[in-house]
Amino acid sequence: MTTHRFPLRPLLASAVAMLAFAGCERKNDQHQMPPQSVGVLTLRTQPVVIHTSLPGRTDAFEIAQVRPQVTGVIEKRLFKEGSDVTVGQQLYQIDxxxxxxxxxxxxxxxxxxxxxxxxxxxxxxxxxxxxxxxxxxxxxxxxxxxxxxxxxxxxxxxxxxxxxxxxxxxxTKMYAPISGRISRTLVTVGALVTANQTDNTAIITRLDPIYVDVNLPAITLLRLKRELAEGRIERQPDGEVPVTLTLEDGSGYEHKGHMALSEVNVDTSTASVIVRAIMPNPDKLLLPGMYVHAELEEGTDPNSLLVPQEAVTHNTHGDAEVWVVKPDDTVERRQIQTGAAFGTNWLVTSGLKAGERIVVVGLQKVTPGAKVKPQEISATATPDAPASQNKGQ
Missing domain, CATH: 1.10.287.470 (Helix hairpin bin)
Incomplete structure (x- = not known):
């Protein structure tokens, strides 16, 4: 029986060469794939009104504790409990x-x-x-x-x-020291009251206007002062800071007030400063102690950058990121800092500048360094939408 021997080494070399050639063809095919089409937005500066939303509590504008100045027996009560009284109105008659x-x-x-x-x-x-x-x-x-x-x-x-x-x-005639709403009476006709007693006979609370006290983080106060000094935020024409309220049930309060003062000392336990606003309360809807959200209208930033929220992703550390299209139409991932939310947009505080393009549509198609085919989309920025900057931002 005749056995034919073929040289094995040349055959293996030929096979390896063919596989390498095929791999190069596939690699070349990948490089030759057309760029992915993505929707991009070119950033432009625009003026927006900056707001800060903070939780707070209402507090009475004035409170008067009605107490007797002489000793005697109460002969008459001359007011209706829970009613509005005026300054100088007689409340009690002592014998x-x-x-x-x-x-x-x-x-x-x-x-x-x-x-x-x-x-x-x-x-x-x-x-x-x-x-x-x-x-x-x-x-x-x-x-x-x-x-x-x-x-x-x-x-x-x-x-x-x-x-x-x-x-x-x-x-012996006890009068109302201020105008406001009087509480229930704490003494009855026939009761003996004494001069300089510590117990009240009634309490009068002035409800219109009313205070709203909120805790503003010290870091936010520093940011506001810095932005005002740099001219990034323009003050209101009248110099006041308007304040609007959202009630605990989520409804908006129809009257607008203004910021009255801020404490000069920072609370070391909370690292915050108490900011007090004065709100009109003609309908007596707000009562002392109510929980509200106060929205402070800080001013206008004339050079704000707004990016759609769908263009912003977050890495494993929770940092906000966007895909930026460079001048050669390649993309890179960039970390940014965001501030308040304006409708469906984020206010960008750092990481981007006007004229740059960011990917809004087709985020799943891009990889770092890949070339894309950008298609400009219309801006969806809504600078007039109310901001809801949360505490601590």
Whole structure:
């Protein structure tokens, strides 16, 4: 039987060469694939109104604790619980009989002192002429002068007693010190109240206007001051910061207020500053202690960059990223910083600049360094949409 032997090494070399050639053809085919079409947006600056939304609590504009200034029994209650009262309106009547008697006694003592002063003055006038004629001694004349001055002092003392008695008599009528809504009464007719007691008889709260206190993070306050100094944010024409409210049930409050003041010290436990706003409350809808969201209108940023939210992705660390199309139509992944949300857009605070193109449609088609076929899409930025910058941003 004849056996044919073929050379094995040349055959293996030929096979390897054919496989390498086929791989090169496939690689060349990949390089020759047309660029992927993606929708891009060219960034342009635009003015937007910057808002900051912060949680807060309402607080009364004025609170008056009604307490008695004299001791006595309550004879009358002259208001309706839970009603609105005006400053100077009588609220309670305390038994005034003892204070009326003290006032009458003081007036009688004043009249007696005035009568004594008349006698002393007449005596002094007589002695003044007699002492010149040596009809009375100098000592008697000096005694008459002293008696007249003593009578004048007694008048002043009596007048003080009358005024004190009159004040106490007036305190038997308890009046409203401020205008506002009065609480339920804490004493009833017939109850004994005492002067300078620590317990209130009622509380009056002024509800219109009303305060709203919010905690502004110190880092946000620094950012605002820096942006104002750099001219990135323009102040309101009147210099005030408008404030709008969202109530706890999610509804908007129809009246707009303004920021009144901010504390000068930072709370070390919360790293925040208390900001107080004044809100009109004509319908008495807001009550002290209510939880609200206050939206502070900080100003206008004339050179803002807004990017659609669908163009922003996040890496494993939670950092915001976008795909940027470079001038040669290749793409790169870039990390950015975002701020407030404006409708369906994010406000970009760093990482991008005007004129750059970002991928909005076709994000799943791109890889770092890949060449793409960009197709411009219309901008969807809505600068008039309300911002909802959350606490701490």
């Amino acid at each position: 005034a009989s003892r204070y009326q008697a003290a006032y009458d006694t003081a007036r009688g003592q004043l009249a007696e002192a005035e009568a004594g002063e008349v006698t002393a003055r007449a005596k002094l006038e007589r002695y003044r002429s007699l002492v010149k004629e040596h009809a009375v001694s100098k000592q008697e004349y000096d005694d008459a002068v002293a008696a007249e001055k003593q009578a004048q002092g007694q008048i002043l003392s009596a007048k003080g007693q009358v005024e004190s008695a009159q004040v106490n008599l007036g305190y």
